[in-house]
Amino acid sequence: MALFDNINLEKLKAGLSKTKNKLVDRISETFTGKAQVDEELLEEIEEILISSDIGMDTTERIIENTRRSLKEKNSRDRDTFMQTLEEELIKILGKPTDLDEEINKIKSCKPFVLLIIGINGSGKTTTIGKLSSQFKNSGYDVIVGSADTFRAAANEQLEVWANRSKVKIIQSKTGADPSSVAFDTLQAAKQDNADIVIIDTAGRLHTKKNLMEELRKINNVLSKVFLYAPNEVYLVVDGNSGQNALIQAREFSKFTHISGLIVTKLDGTAKGGILFQICDELKIPVKFIGVGEGIDDLQPFVPENYVKALFS
């Protein structure tokens, strides 16, 4: 089975469109009463975008760009407007996750090392469960390392996920040094000749200097064992989060090189619009999105689908 064989786009759509304030409904409503794109309409669009956590600055820019494009196209009808708006939004998000490319990366390095980071409760451990299951089902040998030695029962939680996806886990005791767990996990991977290593870390607020330093240390320990490691550092962001997620991404970036975002909990009514700003400012691509608590509820990110889902 290939990576993410059983993607179910409906789930994302269902989640994102569950809200009563569905974007398109409101835009359509707005349009039915009015023939033209006027200031009032633009203000309503502003409300819709800001209500998706896209943020004031980005919203203003998107509207400005859309307005300019419309002028160039000399058009004011609904379809052109929607299309232009979608284009502007997709443009910000960049390329879709290319699974072939991801697989080639994985194949190029043995073991391929992923470090998963983020603030408390964002969905790191669950995402690791989902990722390791995907990798395992695609025929890779996976080892997960429980480097969250702080939160109560964090190790047990990851253990359950490791059992579910039938991968090996390097366990830890509460209070142990997370770096040494990371080290042990890589050693085990070396010994077992494993293909992929995923390191879980404790949730930490980006405002806690000592915890952020700890992250740097984990990162350094990984590079000590394998010069190239970590291959990927994924920042897991809660789709419910507001503007603070941008600051999180900024701050985490100072301590480790974030190679991708994973946005979780998009099966609710939150839109996760903050990812526009993170992509835009920090040029970190969104790699995967979480759409539920089940083992298969992870999907590669496709900007077009995401934006379409926002509007459908």
Next chain:
Amino acid sequence: MLEDLTEKLERSLKKITGQGRLTETNISDTLREIRRVLLDADVNYKVAKQFIEDVKQKALGQEVITSVTPGQLITKIIHDELTKLMGGSNQALLLNPSGITVILMVGLQGSGKTTFSGKLAKHLSKLNRKVLLTACDIYRPAAIEQLKTLGEQINVPVFSIAGEKNAIKIAGDSIEYAKANGFNTVLVDTAGRLHVDEDLMNEVEEIKKKINPSETLFVVDSMTGQDAVNSAKAFHDKVDFSGIVLTKLDGDSRGGCALSIKAVVDEPIKFISLGEKLDSLEVFYPERLASRILGKGDIVSLVEKAQEQFDEKEAEQLEKKLMSNKFDFEDFLGQIKMLKRMGSLKSLMGMVPGMNKAIKNTDIDEKQLVRVESIIQSMTKLERGDPKLLNGSRRKRIANGSGNSIQDVNRLIKQYKEMQNMLKMFNKKGFNKKMNLKNMRLN
């Protein structure tokens, strides 16, 4: 975010203050900036709009007042409006004096329910209540173990039924168990759930019916964005929660979602949660959060927190020592210990007015505290009391003993001397007004 918002507000306030009187034009400029500040702080679009409208009405109406500066006036109006939106006065947790008190926690996944349950359990135990924690999260892997571990840490028993697949039954049984075993307070932790998940929303409704709690608390991550209004409303419609708990405020999110939620459900915010340690729980005061938004710093919280830890006699003695320049390393050590007891230095400093900006750029290194502590601990009692004794060889011994470099030791001694000089100056200049923590109040 916190600093951003505060800075922006400060900036817009400054603008007005500099211009003398309020005019329609300079209000509208400021209000536009404040609107942006609020949206950046995750206040819901509609709520922010209403807020601006209110402020505008008030500001225009009070233009006639000349006894205050425009800056003071608009500060006050903004502060009052923010406070109002967030919910009037503080409301204490409803605890039955006799019989059993049941408190139910609900909320989205990852909002912090379990950690908060632990904190509240610890808090209520301190008030001499006999607390039982109930673990009803049968879905998330190891959620029950998590609560059990927390329970052990704080010496509060945790009720769970191994293998039970029915959360409603666990909740119900725990109440029976509590009654039979002399508990008077039961805190029921539930699984995180999405407000659009019908089955799980029905489950939590059933749990509530079964246990009839005196409080149902909606636990929400302070970093939540615009959608907070939707989840809060859905939970409120379903379980009619009686209070809100705002978590992870030790981060730098401004918690604008609190305003939004208050605006749609009109239930009081009862607690704020500031960290992963089980004693970092605080009562919520709307006016303090408003003050914090305005960059005044949460001085009242700080004072209260200090008071809890700070024995008044200790304070008096310290004051005397400060005033008579007899503050030695022994006192220094005491101060460090106290600071550590008070929790994260940074969260503490953030509450001090005017500190927000400073903190953004200077990182307070808590490790530094530990280092200083270890150096002082390596001094003899005599040396601590009379730092003049600290000659080269003694310094070397201290450096070796504490595992620090001689430079570290020298730096500390230098800092100490500088502090002494400063104190001398203060005392000379007549700064020796009576320090009374109790009388320190906002405004």
